[in-house]
Amino acid sequence: AQTVTQSQPEMSVQEAETVTLSCTYDTSENNYYLFWYKQPPSRQMILVIRQEAYKQQNATENRFSVNFQKAAKSFSLKISDSQLGDTAMYFCAFMKDTGTASKLTFGTGTRLQVTL
Amino acid sequence: ETGVTQTPRHLVMGMTNKKSLKCEQHLGHNAMYWYKQSAKKPLELMFVYNFKEQTENNSVPSRFSPECPNSSHLFLHLHTLQPEDSALYLCASSPRDSGANVLTFGAGSRLTVL
Numbered sequence: 679a680q681t682v683t684q685s686q687p688e689m690s691v692q693e694a695e696t697v698t699l700s701c702t703y704d705t706s707e708n709n710y711y712l713f714w715y716k717q718p719p720s721r722q723m724i725l726v727i728r729q730e731a732y733k734q735q736n737a738t739e740n741r742f743s744v745n746f747q748k749a750a751k752s753f754s755l756k757i758s759d760s761q762l763g764d765t766a767m768y769f770c771a772f773m774k775d776t777g778t779a780s781k782l783t784f785g786t787g788t789r790l791q792v793t794l
Numbered sequence: 795e796t797g798v799t800q801t802p803r804h805l806v807m808g809m810t811n812k813k814s815l816k817c818e819q820h821l822g823h824n825a826m827y828w829y830k831q832s833a834k835k836p837l838e839l840m841f842v843y844n845f846k847e848q849t850e851n852n853s854v855p856s857r858f859s860p861e862c863p864n865s866s867h868l869f870l871h872l873h874t875l876q877p878e879d880s881a882l883y884l885c886a887s888s889p890r891d892s893g894a895n896v897l898t899f900g901a902g903s904r905l906t907v908l
Contacts, residue, residue, distance in 0.1 A: 713896075715899075720901060721902045721904075722899055722900065722901040722902075723886075723899035725896055725897075725898075769837070781839055781842065781850070782837070784837040786834060786835065786836050787836075
């Protein structure tokens, strides 16, 4: 079974600064997908970024980028130029590429507070 | 209309009540999911439906009864719940239940069992 670990329950960053959220996972699979989802106070889970394990290049979406280290099973999220609207819970998630299911395994989340 | 809509947003019920949560998606997706989100725990997958057929029941107690009348609607019928069932229940959908599809989530139904 897969497990996803987010070791930082809470983090704080000042507006315009950069912050990195950690995520490690455990799997015996070779092909899989990794995701970061954001859950703001509105509670709706929103996809931030997605990474295919077979791609060596780190995914980037505007101010959000990942540092994917497959051998270390590490998948951290970097948020640059933090904005107040980035305040949310951030969940790291893992999905097997079995071709039979789209089941996500989530971590426990990191609560990010962006301050003035 | 947002992609995935859940009602009600909040629900308080006694242990002997019967209530239902509703989820509706307007994305043309064929797979729908129920997740349970409790404080300080990872999201737990409860049920998966693919083209209206249940393809996953993650050992969920029978006091939770899902129903998927069509690919756009998903219900979670609740009866004889326990206080530990209090949680945020999230519905999600994806184009299909296979491959690495991105899930689109609703805003959840916050359930409190007294």
